[in-house]
Amino acid sequence: xxxxxxxxxxxxxxxxxxxxxxxxxxxxxxxxxxxxxxxxxxxxxxxxxxxxxxxxxxxxxxxxxxxxxxxxxxxxxxxxxxxxxxxxxxxxxxxxxxxxxxxxxxxxxxxxxxxxxxxxxxxxxxxxxxxxxxxxxxx
Amino acid sequence: xxxxxxxxxxxxxxxxxxxxxxxxxxxxxxxxxxxxxxxxxxxxxxxxxxxxxxxxxxxxxxxxxxxxxxxxxxxxxxxxxxxxxxxxxxxxxxxxxxxxxxxxxxxxxxxxxxxxxxxxxxxxxxxxxxxxxxxxxxxxxxxxxxx
Numbered sequence: 001x002x003x004x005x006x007x008x009x010x011x012x013x014x015x016x017x018x019x020x021x022x023x024x025x026x027x028x029x030x031x032x033x034x035x036x037x038x039x040x041x042x043x044x045x046x047x048x049x050x051x052x053x054x055x056x057x058x059x060x061x062x063x064x065x066x067x068x069x070x071x072x073x074x075x076x077x078x079x080x081x082x083x084x085x086x087x088x089x090x091x092x093x094x095x096x097x098x099x100x101x102x103x104x105x106x107x108x109x110x111x112x113x114x115x116x117x118x119x120x121x122x123x124x125x126x127x128x129x130x131x132x133x134x135x136x137x138x139x
Numbered sequence: 140x141x142x143x144x145x146x147x148x149x150x151x152x153x154x155x156x157x158x159x160x161x162x163x164x165x166x167x168x169x170x171x172x173x174x175x176x177x178x179x180x181x182x183x184x185x186x187x188x189x190x191x192x193x194x195x196x197x198x199x200x201x202x203x204x205x206x207x208x209x210x211x212x213x214x215x216x217x218x219x220x221x222x223x224x225x226x227x228x229x230x231x232x233x234x235x236x237x238x239x240x241x242x243x244x245x246x247x248x249x250x251x252x253x254x255x256x257x258x259x260x261x262x263x264x265x266x267x268x269x270x271x272x273x274x275x276x277x278x279x280x281x282x283x284x285x286x
Contacts, residue, residue, distance in 0.1 A: 004162040019256035064215035
């Protein structure tokens with residue numbers, strides 16, 4: 001009985017701390033600075049599509065991932081609104097080699113590629129529309 | 140497509156039920172929760188008892204949902220919940236109380252994070268799990284996109 005109460009209290013406290021921490025950083029867009037990520041640039045063949053002339057928004061999703069749907073809508077909207085921007089959604093589970101190469105650990109994760117396929121920004125979770133726009137490389 | 144507030148309501152009830160399991164140490168309550176998980180996993184969250192409760196009692200008092208969501212993610216979550224509930228039951232029955240507490244505690248954390256923060260714990264950990272598992276099984280997953 002007492003042990004049970006202690007376990008419940010401990011779980012709720014730890015989960016609350018994790019939940020608050022996660023809420024704060026979910027969707028935050030990290031830009032890679034000049035020259036982009038140290039990883040080699042992606043080419044269209046890695047993704048199975050042509051890269052966008054200005055930017056490609058690469059979204060890693062999984063079938064059971066609830067927030068992936070919101071990200072899909074948001075990124076598709078940006079690709080629709082901005083010339084030269086493409087949105088590509090990749091099933092992370094079926095592309096584990098690519099996932100490993102890019103250091104993707106959870107879904108949804110979004111990479112922003114410039115026209116040359118270099119990773120210029122990444123975000124896990126649901127990024128805001130404004131942040132996605134701000135992360136697009138200049139034309 | 141389902142009202143996303145349904146699974147969240149169900150997660151809140153699940154949180155309370157699992158807390159009761161831990162506090163009372165009563166495996167029968169956990170067995171009932173396991174059945175609820177099984178129905179949610181097998182027939183979808185709308186068919187589970189908590190989903191029906193939501194549709195009968197809660198939804199009529201709320202406005203229509205802002206958007207609908209796919210039923211697959213909550214179904215998967217119910218299946219994972221079922222797995223943890225079974226491990227917990229085995230622990231209780233076999234007298235391995237620590238195992239039971241760990242399994243039920245993990246399920247409680249996931250249900251609470253979903254209810255309180257709308258956080259999908261499966262999204263956080265499932266891909267990492269797949270990466271580890273497929274690394275062990277000599278990376279035999281064929282890429283969907285051919286070079």
